[in-house]
Amino acid sequence: MRIVPPAGPARALAVAQLTDSIGLGGYLVCSALYFTRTVGLSATQVGFGLTVGWAVAFVAAVPLGHLADRRGPREVAIMLALCTAAALLLFLFVRSFVPFVLAACVYSSAISGLAAARQALLAGIVAAADRTKVRAALAAAVNGGIAIGAGLGGLALEVDRATAYLTVFGVDAVSLVVSALVLLRVPSVPPTQVVHGEPRLAVLRDRPYALVSLLNMVLQLHIPMITLAIPLWIVERTSAPGWTVSALLVLNTATIVLCQVTVANRVTDLAAAVRFMRYAGATLLVACAVFATSGFGAPTWLAVVILLVAAATQASAEMMQASGAWELSFGLAPEGRHGQYQGFFGSGFTVARMLGPLLVTTVVLGWGTAGWLLLGVVFLLAGVAMGPAARWAERTRATAPEPAMACPS
Template sequence: MSRFLPAPGPARPLAAAQLADSIGLGGYLVCSALFFTRIVGLSPTQVGFGLTAGWAVGFLAGVPLGHLADRRGPRGVAMSLALCTAAALVLFLFVRAFVPFVLVACLYSTALCGLGAARQALLAGLVPAGERTRVRAVLATAVNGGIAVGAGLGGLALQADTAMGYLAVFALDAVSLAVSALVLLRLPVVAPTPASAKGAPVLEVLRDRPYAVVATLNMLLQLHIPLITLAIPLWVVERTDAPGWTVSLLLVLNTLSVVLFQVRVASRVTDLASAARFMRFAGVTLFGACAVFALSGFDMPAWFAVVVLVVAAVLQAAAEMMQASGSWEIGFGLAPEGRQGQYQGFFGSGFTVARMLGPLVVTTVVLGWGTAGWLLLGGVFVAAGAAMGPAVRWARRSAPGRAGTTLVSSAG
């Protein structure tokens, strides 16, 4: 268990908080679409528009809320935003029209994006730089484990298919966020960052072009997120001879892989050089996964299609763990100490963009173009991974005072 648990200290309450709210999140992810259509009474188009609008607002709010965490202290801001997210979920229970739904979706996404930035700033303030990537891997393990439990509970609500069941899932998510906020009280207070000098930019990250390039490349690699959650299920059902239950098999395989091996993979990332190298490996491995997924679309026996899809899913999971490990080291290592909140808010916005635009881009390319689309997407992954090393070196040279302790070698 020592591989999965943080060392005694601040990291353990952080992991407990992540585990608590991820259980509720798992139920939300499984049930939200049907709740909004069947209970709220919205059309799928209205749900898609509202959620996209919400994530767009969240994308814009991440940096300012991260800056607020720097200036006011990340623990208090993280607790407040967790409670705001819980409040938004409670409001969802009373929404029965399109405009209120969009407004609450904007509140939910804004609070959730700010919460992510504040938690990252809290982690940076409590955990030494050399241990952050490993601790972040433990948190990812907790999140995936919690989501798996929550998804199981959400599955019970789907099976019952009643208004009360869906409402209970949303209530569980709100309660789990409130519990996670209370858990943060066990952590020491991180001192706020003093205000910037007169004339200095308040949101420094918005003028940091090298960091913006690094964050953009990471966002391109994060397109594997809608790949596993949306494109692959549709591909399996519509373009392969594999049985429908293969979708569940692939999702379970992905979750278990992260739970069992993410910490081990992250332990190999020790500095910016190894992080950039892992990002390059992730790009190449994602290309391999895309090529094998494309192969599954050719005519073949159902059992062989399942085998091919499992091989592709294993490659995708390995790439996901490498990309995540490298991005944590890079995101923290290139951010100036005392500005982690706004920098993590900016870096984390790539995840928001991937959730907001990724489904449209990935499904259009993969389902619309078939094999050519898979190979094109794989080429994007390879290019982004290969460009990460030079981009990290540029960012490290442009501001030698960044948090990163090791200069990326020319081979990175």
């Protein structure tokens, strides 16, 4: 599979995600300063509001995914893309704390449900053997779009005026509307028919799948590690210049855009997925150890080299973890229930995004080298434990009945 998916529904889905990720990149860069400088909220209020928003999104992800199964993933994805755009427009009119928290809840819930619906849509239009490869191409598109949007957001930061930030929010909202229109080119997937006597949210009773999702959530702590802990570590504990932070993020993004599909092509079944998750845990341990050495008082040039090596190692682990996670999340989910199952699996990312920054920064900045090594060991144990958990989940799939599909209207 090339970086660009073949012509057809998968390419349209990639274009949709590329489009709205450009707006997302601008939002990620500008949102904190907009809420503090333009709206007038304190940093504590912004942090608390976003945490509440992601907590609500965690609860809403499975019901919204279930809605995608019942009503059709394409239709629900379009609706949630428009809801996300509306939430961004609400941010433009927020001038106090309570409306900010409400808008953050709408935004976070809509974007989490949108991710679940898109995953269910992918499962419905792509053969099972190709889902991980196509998902990798989508990830490359998303990272490329975020990089472009971050550049536009950087221009707004340079201008540092309310109109610049408002423009970025407006562009983000428009990109989501365009993304919803692009989804109209993707074939509609028939909704799932409810089986009598089956629980509505079956994933909440699926303990093996929950364990796999939990272990994946632990491995996803590498996200706040690269986006928050490492920048703070560089500034506070190393002699590396501040521009090193940007260099590492650019390296991470470029590596994923160029190499994620190649890595995913090697994950062809559940056994390979488990192996790659184990590799990811071990590689993250190595990355943590290398990051720790950058704080040993190395001269500037050597600190930069060490950080670049560590970041490259972390990016390799991230690609292995993502590829394995996609194969597991699709391969262990019953056909016809991908919406709720992907919503549940994706909620691990929400938890990592919500609690990870506090956990990772406390361990790394508070304990130094010991904290880095502890974090690395946690990654290793999660990767190793994924094998027994995935095999347990796979055994339970053999006897689970497949849901019936409703006839398309």
